[in-house]
Amino acid sequence: MDQPVITPVVLCGGSGTRLWPLSRTYTPKQFLPLTSSYSMLQETVLRLPKTINQGIFICNEEHRFMLAEQLRKIDANNSTILLEPEGRNTAPAVALAALQAMKDNPHAMLLVLAADHVISDHGAFHQAIEHATAAALQDKLTTFGIVPDKPETGYGYIQHGNDGEQFHSVKQFVEKPALDVAKQYVASGDYLWNSGMFLFKASCFIDELEKYCPEILVACQQAFSGAEQDLDFIRPEKSAFLSCVSESIDYAVMEKTSNAAVVPLNAGWSDVGSYGALADVLDKSDEKSNVFVGDVLTHETSECYINSQHKLVATVGVENLVIVDTPDAVLVANKDKAQDVKAIVEQLKQQSRSEVSFQREVYRPWGKYDSIDMGERFQVKRITVKPGAKLSVQMHHHRAEHWIVVSGTAKVTIGETTSLLSENMSTYIPIGEVHALENPGKLPLEMIEVQSGSYLGEDDIVRFEDRYGRS
Template identity: 45%
Template sequence: MGRAGLLAGPGEYDYRRPLNNCEHQSLTSISISPVLLCGGSGTRLWPLSRADMPKQLQALAHEETMLQATALRTATNSNDLQFEAPLVLAGEGHRFLVVEQLLHVGCPPRAVILEPQGRNTAPAVAIAAHWLARAGTPDALMLVMPSDHLIGNEEAFRAAIADAAPAALAGRMVTFGITPSEPATGYGYIEAEGDIGPVRRVRRFVEKPDEETAVAYVARGMMWNAGIFLFKASAYLEALATCAPEVAKAVDDAVRIAEIDGMIFRPGGAEFAACPSISIDYAVMERSDKVSVVPVDMGWSDVGSWDALWRVTAPDAEGNVVRGAGALIGCRDSLVRNEGGPFVAALGLEGMVVVATGDAVLIAPRERSEDIRKVVDRIEDEGYELTRTSHEVRRPWGSYRSLGQGVGWQVKRIAVKPGGQLSLQKHARRAETWVVASGVAIVTVEQVRKQIGPGESIFIPVGSVHRLENPGPEPLELIEVQQGGYLGEDDIVRLADVYGRTA
């Protein structure tokens, strides 16, 4: 990682630099701007998904993370559809991961819009629409996609986009209705008018039903509501002003004073906080008379539970899905996932979920995996950090993991990417000792810079201004021993930082 950017394979990319026009595909047909919604805490897939590393930033069913897979769906142009680089809406805490993940799959974002706080999808999409208007393209088509969904048949998805585009260009707001594979109770439903043509008027949206009602909905030909939309930016802003004027005003105020730092776009925090928290479905789609739907059967799943992940992952001959270190004997129809936890040995499980991380283990019947929220609530009530912070904490320079702690001490493993460097900082209440395990470190303590290698160590006294850098081509790994009366992460004063994290 370079001093001013994030590593992208063999080269570097400056996340602060706006993309030049030449870095976008020239448009020869219908031009579409993908808008990737990358917010959310992802608690339904706890303990793997946490607030600092939600499911959209995880590789769940494929080699790519869900965000990467979503971006790649619109990375290839065709004769009838041309896609711009994506706009991404995310929280401040995820901005480095978002950019880095997209760079690694060759999908540099056109802009990263940082929501000051979560206010649901209606305000988020409005910010993206304003961004397009400010870029001189108020009538650009926006393809709004959650970044934590799976689509098995991407050809069908692209065909549905092509079907929807003429209606969207004419001012309609188009949603995509998923052909149900079962009478699911975990999704909302869409009822269309008539059954002729690829684009139909929406008669109504309905909430998640009970099982009996879901059976009736499927029998009537109703569709699942996937929360994927296509419309012009101007059409959405006009509908929002009519259907939810309080949302439109708050977003207008926040965008008017937005800060722009290259590709980073930050709306005003206080102004955005005044916005009601409301979904695009409630705010606009259910209230507007200009809504259409395109039915599509594209192997869609929102991966909303461990059971849902089991269903979309190819099982072995016994119906088991296993990932990571473990052994199953006499088990059937179970999901076992080990992400940095102890070896998992399972005997005689049937229809179960076992998920192990470095700091937590979940054991539950698959059929009850929708109830994980109750587990998360209990953990939060007990005051644990297990729902907010991952065992492996990511930072723009690399990551760290706690190996153990006691009264007045803590031991961490720190990994710094090639070219990465921590901020120039100091601690008021703790001292640190760094021991290099592999790689080469450049350590600055006060005015002294020193290079240390494997087996060498250095002491950082309380209050000393210091910095850690990895100048080499290989990752740097070291052990950090902290000692002091307070060891919290908030005992840090950043004096300078290449990633823009100083006050």
């Protein structure tokens, strides 16, 4: 029998608000290197069995270039990236992925994964995939249930039958329980945490979706049939997709189907839903159960998670704290209250503060910039442009700009004049002047940009031409 073709489907949405200020709207936790030198997204891909490759990744507009760049860095360039016009939960996202997979292979199986989970025991994970594959070959819609190691009120549970060796039938899905109920579930041995990971034939999922939520399938079929290719991305037709209801796989299909199965997974899994959970999956830095990231000094400090992104952080006589220092924000929280960081995020949103959305260092398809200083009528940025990349042809209504080349070569167009600038050379772009910047060299271009004017927001950009399709 031929080995079944399994296509990984990685869901890259989610805002990770409980990990602010590391995780932000435009750089959420799945794109951050929280547990290793790789991002959580990259770890998700790298832990897959070698026989599983060329995945389908589903993300939103804002994250598309960051996703493509992170995949390129781990040689996963052959993957397909689907862009959701707007989030509609997991059922429509997986429906799009199923339609894409079946276009290339009518018999494809989908391994549906979140981009922001930790799985430390790769061998156990691979074995669970084999067991789930066996179930999927019997046309089962298979989910992975995490073997619980404690009563947990933050997860949904799956009650299973004891009717199989590799996988079990599903008796019921249950919502997040109260603590006393969670204790009963764990003591019974009949309940697993709901991981939100699945393996099934794409055709079986489509059949069950048509049976139980046909309106989702119709909207996704219309969106997929009207999809357009944009550089490395596939854009489903917007209006059709936005007509789709927002629904999870569990509510749309898994809780209704009679073909559900569950594979127990005991592989060091965590959804890293808080700083406490993040500290639990990282190696301890000292004998006092602290976890340090960056430049940290301590005295009489215990049970803390301290992450310094910017400067030396020193503590004396504290315990059970989360301390996170970034270039533009500092978080101090009791580790037992770390889940409530989202309340700060809500305040930032209400006040329309930029710290909720952007890190100081912002990634763009052409490279990145770091806002190193800002005042009432000025801003200073360090700009890095990748070899061969070009910023849009643009102008600004409210600001002038000075550019100073630190290293590399800049091809600068101002109005009708184009010139090459090398190290220590500079130029000036007046307010209202059409201009463009390109790196024609083979090394990164490093520049300092000094902006001055009455308004310095990123929305003061009028684009006339852009190779990345931005408006």
